[in-house]
Amino acid sequence: MAYTLTRADDVIAADNARYPLGERQRVEDPLDQQVHRSVFTGKLEEVLHSAVNWGRKNSLWPYNFGLSCCYVEMTTAFTAPHDIARFGSEVIRASPRQADFMVIAGTCFIKMAPVIQQLYDQMLEPKWVISMGSCANSGGMYDIYSVVQGVDKFLPVDVYVPGCPPRPEAFLQGLQLLQDSIQEERRPLSWVVGDQGVYRAEMPSQREKSRAQRIQTTELRTPDSI
Amino acid sequence: MNVATPHDTTANEAQADPVVVALMQRFGEHAFVEQATLIGMPVLWVAREALVEMLSFLRGMPEPFEMLFDLSANDERLRGNRQGLPDSDFTVFYQLLSVSRNRDIMLKVALAESDLEMPSIVSLYPNANWYEREVWDMFGVVFHGHPHLTRILMPPTWIGHPLRKDHSARATEFDPYTLTVEGQDKEQAALKFDPEAWGMRRGNENSEFMFLNLGPNHPSAHGAFRIVLQLEGEEIVDCVPDIGYHHRGAEKMGERQSWHSYIPYTDRVDYTGGVMNNLPYILAVEKLAGITVTDRARTIRVMMAELFRISSHLLFLGTYLQDLGAMSPVFYSFSDRQKSYEVIEAITGFRMHPAWFRIGGVAQDLPKGWDRLMQGFVDWMPKRLHEYERAMMENSIVRERTRNVAAYSTQEALEWGVTGPNLRATGCNYDLRKKRPYSGYENFDFEVPLGGNGDAFDRGQVRIEEMRQSLRIIQQCIDHMPAGDYKADHPLTTPPPRDKMLQHIETLITHFLQVSWGPVLKPNESQQMIEATKGINSYYLTSDGNTMSYRTRIRTPSFPHLQQIPAVMRGGFVPDLIAHLGSIDFVMADVDR
Numbered sequence: 001m002a003y004t005l006t007r008a009d010d011v012i013a014a015d016n017a018r019y020p021l022g023e024r025q026r027v028e029d030p031l032d033q034q035v036h037r038s039v040f041t042g043k044l045e046e047v048l049h050s051a052v053n054w055g056r057k058n059s060l061w062p063y064n065f066g067l068s069c070c071y072v073e074m075t076t077a078f079t080a081p082h083d084i085a086r087f088g089s090e091v092i093r094a095s096p097r098q099a100d101f102m103v104i105a106g107t108c109f110i111k112m113a114p115v116i117q118q119l120y121d122q123m124l125e126p127k128w129v130i131s132m133g134s135c136a137n138s139g140g141m142y143d144i145y146s147v148v149q150g151v152d153k154f155l156p157v158d159v160y161v162p163g164c165p166p167r168p169e170a171f172l173q174g175l176q177l178l179q180d181s182i183q184e185e186r187r188p189l190s191w192v193v194g195d196q197g198v199y200r201a202e203m204p205s206q207r208e209k210s211r212a213q214r215i216q217t218t219e220l221r222t223p224d225s226i
Numbered sequence: 227m228n229v230a231t232p233h234d235t236t237a238n239e240a241q242a243d244p245v246v247v248a249l250m251q252r253f254g255e256h257a258f259v260e261q262a263t264l265i266g267m268p269v270l271w272v273a274r275e276a277l278v279e280m281l282s283f284l285r286g287m288p289e290p291f292e293m294l295f296d297l298s299a300n301d302e303r304l305r306g307n308r309q310g311l312p313d314s315d316f317t318v319f320y321q322l323l324s325v326s327r328n329r330d331i332m333l334k335v336a337l338a339e340s341d342l343e344m345p346s347i348v349s350l351y352p353n354a355n356w357y358e359r360e361v362w363d364m365f366g367v368v369f370h371g372h373p374h375l376t377r378i379l380m381p382p383t384w385i386g387h388p389l390r391k392d393h394s395a396r397a398t399e400f401d402p403y404t405l406t407v408e409g410q411d412k413e414q415a416a417l418k419f420d421p422e423a424w425g426m427r428r429g430n431e432n433s434e435f436m437f438l439n440l441g442p443n444h445p446s447a448h449g450a451f452r453i454v455l456q457l458e459g460e461e462i463v464d465c466v467p468d469i470g471y472h473h474r475g476a477e478k479m480g481e482r483q484s485w486h487s488y489i490p491y492t493d494r495v496d497y498t499g500g501v502m503n504n505l506p507y508i509l510a511v512e513k514l515a516g517i518t519v520t521d522r523a524r525t526i527r528v529m530m531a532e533l534f535r536i537s538s539h540l541l542f543l544g545t546y547l548q549d550l551g552a553m554s555p556v557f558y559s560f561s562d563r564q565k566s567y568e569v570i571e572a573i574t575g576f577r578m579h580p581a582w583f584r585i586g587g588v589a590q591d592l593p594k595g596w597d598r599l600m601q602g603f604v605d606w607m608p609k610r611l612h613e614y615e616r617a618m619m620e621n622s623i624v625r626e627r628t629r630n631v632a633a634y635s636t637q638e639a640l641e642w643g644v645t646g647p648n649l650r651a652t653g654c655n656y657d658l659r660k661k662r663p664y665s666g667y668e669n670f671d672f673e674v675p676l677g678g679n680g681d682a683f684d685r686g687q688v689r690i691e692e693m694r695q696s697l698r699i700i701q702q703c704i705d706h707m708p709a710g711d712y713k714a715d716h717p718l719t720t721p722p723p724r725d726k727m728l729q730h731i732e733t734l735i736t737h738f739l740q741v742s743w744g745p746v747l748k749p750n751e752s753q754q755m756i757e758a759t760k761g762i763n764s765y766y767l768t769s770d771g772n773t774m775s776y777r778t779r780i781r782t783p784s785f786p787h788l789q790q791i792p793a794v795m796r797g798g799f800v801p802d803l804i805a806h807l808g809s810i811d812f813v814m815a816d817v818d819r
Contacts, residue, residue, distance in 0.1 A: 015408040064445050068472060068815055069497035069578060071449070072541065079560035094445045111381040112450055112471045113405055114413035115442050141490065143396045144475035145388050146380065154405040165578055225594035226572040 001184065003027050003199040006156075019117060019154035030186050030199055048189055056100075056126065057182040058088040060175070063099030065119065067106025070133035070165040074105040077168035087175055096120070101128040101178065103171075104155070107135035108148040120155055126187055126198075130174050131157045134164040158200075177203065243268050245284070245331055252283055258333075259312055264513045264752035265766070267321075267330040271312050274335050277320075278345050284322055284331065285350055291322035291331065292640040294347075296764070296781040297357035299365045301391045303339070305770050307749035315339040316365055320347075321766075321781075325640060325656050337367065346371040353643040356789045364389035364477075374424060379470040379818055382416045388478055395478050419454045424466055426456055433458055438800075442471045446549045446804045449814035453791065453803075460799050465792050469785075472814035480767075480778025484744025485511055486585060486720040488775070492765075493579035495780060496816040498541050499759045500534040500570070501527075504583035507765045509664060509754035511585050514747045514769050515718040521708040523587040524666040529600075529703035530573070530582065531665075532696040536607070537566040538759035539689045539696075542811040546686055547618055549808030550627050555618055562610055569603050572596065585745065586719030591712045597704050604697050604704065611693055619687055628683035632794045632806035635680060642793060643786030646761025647688045648810060652680030658757040665756075670699050682802075682809035689811070720745050744773035760784055760811055780819050784812035 005027045031049075034042030066074060078084050078092065093099040096119045108116065120129070131151050134140025137160045139149035151157065158181060161174035184201035188194065246268045249258070257280075258270040272280055284291045299318045302308065314336030321332045335344065346369040347354045358369040359378040366387040369375055377384060386393050394400060421428055421437060429435050441452030450471030456463040479491050492503040505527060512519065540563045544556035567577050573596055574580035574589070582589045618624055634644075636654040649656060657674040659667040675691030677684030713723045720740045727733045739745075749771040755764040761783025770776035787810050795803050 019405045080557045081564040
């Protein structure tokens, strides 16, 4: 599996540096390097990563942050009918400093962008971003002077959830995809142990993965009856 | 006058308007030029010099025009069809509403491009403050005598006035957005609040004030809304709401989407209101097109709009109580919302933004079995509402937190342009569904719930009662849904009825033109106000005889509601502000558009 490597050292930036900060490079799974070492600790590292990631992915605390319509559907996912607690993410935090991930639920406005950046910076590592809805993904139907055409113009996005707005189920699916990708991550196990880079797995595209199944559909239900 | 009107009597009727007669007696016959439109109220062009005097006459007359309903402008430089109207590059319009007369009047002032200056009317109508700032921000018209004329929707660092015709509309016409470390620091510095710029003192003899920045992201601010509080201890000395973090350029968007393809954008203005937002727009377009819709289409529209009113009020109820510290109501009310969405989804095929109304009708007929589904929801709700009332509104903590908190009188509400449940909570019986029935509301039997104290508690209670009345209306729709077509048989119905289109070549051609270019509407102006979920929402459309609107003005209820906050909160405490914010029921898209 291919990985994207980001190093903390790169984040100390000059004034003219653009967000998202830090160099990204495409690398192989760092654990694969183990076979070239004289003492093989690969299995141990794999188990450690796997255990830490398991803990992380099942207690993701979301930041209570919403911009527009999508936030209503995101909130719906938190309430009883959809019950996000099933996936360990019900602990909404009102402060970015206590949150693990941020959902950009809604339109990213030019006036709001510096605020979003500030809030993202205030979150502590490890942190992730879900871009929820067409506006956050690409500007969507708002190709208009006041709207940033996709939050990935300045934030590193981990999962994109399509829809305008996406259903709560789609958001929950996005959350599970984030969990899957967290399971594959290689983050420093400690600040004194090993490589300090952050390795994020490049996950397969859902569009390609489900295409074969989706094109099987040949008949759509008519909307004439409920 | 060469402006197209369907009835030649429109101008004559307006002539007989007692307000116009009174104005003529007071200011003479040549003081104004009357414009014939489909707006449904007298539209008078007046000289800039006479404006303030005329407005104060209207404000002071017996049964006065108490409310400045709307104030905005129009860049007329590219408008082709304006024969008979005074020369104007930029037109500023003032729309007044008289609750006592149940009438409106619109005054327009023509401005030359070289002389974009107006007198401010803030001393006459306090809510002109934000509207004038918006006109300055969007068109660059300077208002003399305005207390603080700064940008309101765009960032302070923005260059240009977006609603001018020579300003680019698309983000993709600008350089791609980038944010640098330096730019971030600059923008953050520009957002810093400067009390002196607002004429605020940093302390008094006894203490130093604290300035608390609440928002633009705060759990109880309901979206991207910022309010800066000047505090003496826990007491709010003054506060400054700061908006514009949710400006999606919906008005500019109207100038490039066809009359038909603009419908989905209206859904997203008050995003909890769903198809309720389509209604004023569609009704205004139908006035321009001269379409009379079928009874079935009208009843379907009313039914779906009322269903969305319930869904929106449920969201209000959950979040309002959550802001007061009650965690569980939101779980209950969202379960009910899910039930309403099941009905909405079965009928329209979408949850939040169905964009389901069409010019001349609705998108589709009701599916088989809709009545069973709808009846299930209508039967489910009353016991839930009863439970909410018992568990929450009768809860002593909720009562302590909301009774006599952030109260205002009917007179204050009208001065600030407050409409909808927030106005009715003060005891003012003004509901457009009763006062000016549209879309067949006159055929329904329902009551208008009123409050008495105009406090945060009444605003909550009125909405619970409104849900009951909406259920009554929906029940009548289920019982008496008229048979017939769901679309009007009119050449401008977009898209035309499908069965006809498949049989009839002329209709097929019309269909092709309507979906490729869009329907063409005759040059004129029209407006429709409706009683939306949060107050009076109106679309004021100017057609220049094109496939697109020349100017789309959206008057939303939440904009004046937020503007009123400082007037209500001065002297209050911080937790009261949170209760007030919860009780206003606003969404930022309905404020910034």
